Amino acid sequence: MNFVFISPHFPPNYANFCSQLHKLGVNVLGIGDAPYETLNQSLKKTLTEYYYIPNMENYDEILRACGHFTHRYGKIDRIESNNEHWLETDARLRDDFNVFGVRSHDVQRIKFKSHMKEEFRKAGVNVPxxxxxxxxxxxxxxxxxxxxxxxxxxxxxxxxxxxxxxxxxxxxxxxxxxxxxxxxxxxxYIDGKICSFDGLLDRNNRAVFYTVHQNCDNVMDIVHHNLHTAYYSVRNVDEDIYEQGMKILNVLGLPERFFHLEFFRRSTGELVVLEINMRPPGGLTLDMFNYANDIDIYKEWANVVVHNRFESAYSRPYHCAYICRKYDRSYTFTHEQILQNYSPWITHHTSLAPMFWKAMGNYAYLVRDPHLENIFEIKNYIHQQ
CATH class of the missing domain: 3.30.1490.20 (ATP-grasp fold, A domain)
Structure with a gap:
């Protein structure tokens, strides 16, 4: 299999997709705007070849890269970035090289909110x-x-x-x-709490993995009022969010993809769908999949692409939370104190790229525990000012 991966180096965790494809014997052919010598060594080892393009907004250059790969390795089987920014470019390349997946005529339904709304109505779910x-x-x-x-x-x-x-x-x-x-x-305006229905579809449009994340604050308020970002995975998925989510995914009919569906939950309990993104949820959410379930979602995605199989069992034994900090705040407790007191619960922590700062904060902690009250205790400790 020849797999063209667009921008394999960013975000950094997407190198894991390339690694898992490589382990399954796939020719991973990278196209990116980072010079080859700046790629980390582990990513270099997984790439059969890498084509450097200084300006990735130049479609003709990307087209030329795919033509080069076709001449050298034969027909391209997949083209993917798993990235919202490149979704239209991915689709256009699939058109030009007749590759399986989302095509340009599908893009409007998953990029424009007005078109999404029509798909939601076809699915029979509530929309604003x-x-x-x-x-x-x-x-x-x-x-x-x-x-x-x-x-x-x-x-x-x-x-x-x-x-x-x-x-x-x-x-x-x-x-x-x-x-x-x-x-x-x-x-x-919908007054309610935002939750998301996230997961992975196989080639038959079956949700082979799914989960729900609950936001602690409205994303619009976070961006406009410079609030902390925090959200967590639930252990028990409500039946209505699963049913409505699957209705929408069945109407869209875009298999072998990650999905991220956002809903409002009104105080009455009613669900209202907000939007859908047919790519992995942002930030470190893929890693939250793994920590909440003790699985490797990068490996299972590669399994779906190559063999149309998802082999891991999962039962959501933990809540996993994303908790950010911002550099413009004065906090009560230092980073060292956080690690000293809560290191058994902190599965990962890292600084974020500047492009994510406004919505996701400057520094992030991933925390897991079976009990939600412990998650909130750690969140309050990290955020105390």
């Missing part, structure tokens, strides 16, 4: 009322129906970047005075 608004008059029409507050966000976008909560006419006018030319979708 709203649509793309092109001017303030269309916004007034929506607000007449749903009332303030409303949320405006880029139709094509990820997370809470460029998202606005609008609570009155003055804020609405201000939004339209500063918004850029890109389409924005406006929706009713």
């Amino acid at each position: 009322r709203g649509y793309v608004v092109n001017n303030i008059h269309e916004a007034y029409h929506l607000i007449k129906e749903v009332k303030y507050p409303v949320v405006a966000k880029p139709d094509k976008g990820v997370g809470a970047v460029g998202t606005y909560k609008i609570e009155n006419e003055q804020q609405l006018e201000h939004f339209f005075s500063i918004k850029d030319e890109h389409p924005y979708i406006m929706e009713e």
